[in-house]
Amino acid sequence: MKIAVFSAQAYDKYFLDEANQRQAEPFNLVYQQASLSLQTVTFAQGCDAICIFVNDLLDAPVLDALKILGVRGIFLRCAGFNNVDLKAADELGFLVARVPAYSPEAVAEYTIALIMTLNRHTHRAYNRVREGNFMLDGLLGMTLHEKTFGIIGMGKIGRAVAKIASGFGCEVLGYDPMVSPEFAALGEMVDLKTLLARSDIVTLHCPLFEDNRHLINAEKLHLMKPEAMLINTSRGALIDTRAVIAALKSRRLGALAIDVYEQEGPLFFQDRSSDIIADDVFQRLMTFPNVLVTGHQGFFTIEAMREIADVTFQNLNCLANETNCPNAIVRT
Template sequence: MNQTAPHCQVAFFSSKRYDKQVFSQFTEDASLELLHIEARLDENTVPLATGSKTICVFVNDELNTQVVIQLAELGVKHIALRCAGYNNVDIATCHQLGISVSHVPVYSPHAIAEHAMALILTLNRRTHKAYNRVKEGNFDLQGLLGFTLHNKTIGVIGTGHIGRAFVNIANGFGCRVLAYDPKPNPALEAVVEYTDLAHLLGESDIISLHCPLTKDNHHLINQQNIALMKNGVMLINTSRGALIDTGALVKGLKSQKIGYVGLDVYEMESELFFRDRSCEVIQDDLFQRLSTFHNVLITGHQGFFSQEALNEIAQTTVDNIKGFLANQINAECFL
């Protein structure tokens, strides 16, 4: 869409330096004025949206019922998510109060799929540990033993755009791929074996999560489902943190039922991620416990963080805002 939209101030929450750089390329026509706000949106920061009929938010901004009500009272008419997931938004209340909600349904799925595979390869071949050893002049290989991915079974939970991209990568490594999805992707039926969740959990050497967070799959990976997994399984999550019960995950690691964990997301990440906390004492005891395991690799929700993905996110988000202003809504992007 290339609509001509009237001048509009947009309250841009959870803004980072890279957001300013990327979005500036797509708002040069000056029809949109982005008011960059470093704070994330919650009940305390809602007043910062005063004067903006459109706000732009990210994955850890909080748009619960109370926040949405406050936004409506301020005159906000459009919430533009610059991400695919919308589990942090009370959509029903938005609709009741006449607030439109848009998101970015597809943006460089390969970026996140590639990051998931990077976590697998790093955990398996311990390249992060090898790097530090060699920097210190230690060339001993003891403790760096990995396994060959070829012919291993990878279970993929969720086979949308990102899941499909990840399946293609796994197939390239010569892996057997099992898949679970309530709505199987016809494009993948020839290259994966769709099965039920219990069978996937019990057969997979590696399990990778690529599904959106919903009420039905909250804590999908829990104590009961972990018990179904192979001993020493590798678990990868680049989707949403609350798909995994972190307490159950720690127990699985302690019992050695789970052999490796790669996380780009964490269920309480909203209080941690996207900030420099290197000079702080982190108060999240569960996160601190998780990070002590030698076989756990955590990245700070950077799976989406490629130049291509950022460009696509910015372009689609700006198009959604301009489309709303011009009353030319893209049905694929509006919820």
């Protein structure tokens, strides 16, 4: 089977090729560095399936074009699927499968790394010392012990964050529309308003759906403590970025760390260092000393990449062997 792999970086090739060598019948992988869109969909010509990542666009026009090209399967190298029009995919008869969980500890640990960096200003201290500046002014942080962690989303990543926060000696609050019995030993389940009002740190660990887009908006930000820290390693559009900027400017939000951004598609996973970035909202974010932005690397560990590759090939084999796919979100 021939598979077009979109948004393919060097590390994707390495781990996918490694996993492909372990297959009884290896697949023919055709790597495309370009992301999938209506302009690049022709790269899937002659392929049985495509393999995509978080910023590839699969709206109805792209799905129609893939159907015409003879593509039968769509395989995501990630857990989120907000970039796929599932209704259109179902109507067109595609098999759509994802990697539902991969090393949740990787994202949880990275979340804590962002919190610690933003809190203790280690990124700024590193740059100062390299320039011979050993002053401590502006580097004052807070002790996390006995602070309150508010975790939105009680899936595997959220629970992994809760375990680490508990280890710091923090009070842990959790919110999720779904009941999470596993969280009972880690903290207290509360409603969203209570979590926002009581937490010193609010961190997001939930998938993006249309009904929770801009979950953190101007109204919710007003409920938070003015000195609170907001962390997002899930999906960018969970946060209303303009509202966050307004809260930072008015000092209604203490600090922000994001590994995702709602308009990240044209920016992330590429070198834009020699370009003029025309995204004024993103550029405004970068002017705040109490804001930390990274480029969607929370998942990026050896263990997670190997798990993503292995599960992707499990899903591909379901299409090749015409067997039931346990990770399917749309079935043929």
